[in-house]
Amino acid sequence: MKHNRQVPLSFRELPTDEMNERALEFRELMTRRRTVRDFSDRPVPRALIEQCVMTAATAPSGANQQPWTFVCIADPATKHEIRLAAEEEERTFYAGRASTEWLEALAPIGTDANKPFLETAPWLIAIFAQRYGVGPGGKRTKHYYVPESVGIATGLLIASLHNAGLATLTHTPSPMGFLNAICGRPESEKALILLVAGYPAEDAQVPDIARKRADEVIVWRE
Numbered sequence: 001m002k003h004n005r006q007v008p009l010s011f012r013e014l015p016t017d018e019m020n021e022r023a024l025e026f027r028e029l030m031t032r033r034r035t036v037r038d039f040s041d042r043p044v045p046r047a048l049i050e051q052c053v054m055t056a057a058t059a060p061s062g063a064n065q066q067p068w069t070f071v072c073i074a075d076p077a078t079k080h081e082i083r084l085a086a087e088e089e090e091r092t093f094y095a096g097r098a099s100t101e102w103l104e105a106l107a108p109i110g111t112d113a114n115k116p117f118l119e120t121a122p123w124l125i126a127i128f129a130q131r132y133g134v135g136p137g138g139k140r141t142k143h144y145y146v147p148e149s150v151g152i153a154t155g156l157l158i159a160s161l162h163n164a165g166l167a168t169l170t171h172t173p174s175p176m177g178f179l180n181a182i183c184g185r186p187e188s189e190k191a192l193i194l195l196v197a198g199y200p201a202e203d204a205q206v207p208d209i210a211r212k213r214a215d216e217v218i219v220w221r222e
């Protein structure tokens with residue numbers, strides 16, 4: 001059993017007015033986030049991406065196992081390889097693997113099998129979930145609540161990239177097994193999301209879709 005050492009919590013209490021102001025400001029900031037599918041090729045410094053990824057890595061995780069790996073790709077040859085592999089999967093998806101119901105759900109978004117942004121955008125962040133840990137000598141350790149933990153980290157990453165002034169696309173070419181080979185990740189890891197990050201193209205447009213109202217998403221029990 002590992003011992004349990006405790007340290008004082010660093011917590012800064014805020015005046016109520018400031019709490020309300022910050023909550024409102026953050027909501028307004030996040031309301032402006034949209035998934036972008038037309039990217040500019042303007043470069044984005046690696047240091048900025050690193051700050052955002054390390055914010056994602058502050059996420060809570062089951063038993064603090066931090067079961068995530070972020071492969072940050074700017075190399076044009078790797079992006080080209082990912083585009084080719086993703087488009088191949090997406091062609092079979094749109095041409096039959098997807099159910100009619102799924103395609104109908106996607107219709108308002110207007111997506112198809114062409115993914116030029118995988119090469120145009122300056123950064124692709126392939127987010128891998130470590131399904132189990134591999135210790136010295138190849139000994140496996142069980143990981144707990146992996147999809148939940150990586151999902152929360154991904155949410156923080158999207159929020160922090162948006163906060164830094166970048167646009168993102170949460171992309172999930174299905175299936176994503178090809179990312180292990182291209183990114184050199186072991187069998188213990190499963191690609192969950194390919195996050196595209198950069199500046200939007202000047203003429204970028206987004207689907208005219210709405211978010212649910214508070215009474216549709218919150219159930220109060222007071």
Ligand SMILES: Cc1cc2nc3c(=O)[nH]c(=O)nc-3n(C[C@H](O)[C@H](O)[C@H](O)COP(=O)(O)O)c2cc1C
Nearest residue numbers: 033034035036037109111169170171172173206209
């Ligand atoms: C898990 C997940 C997978 C997604 N996969 C794709 C995708 O493969 N391609 C795509 O164009 N958008 C994808 N999206 C983006 C959604 O279509 C988008 O978030 C949704 O339409 C709401 O739009 P908004 O993000 O602009 O609010 C995905 C989003 C999530 C959360």
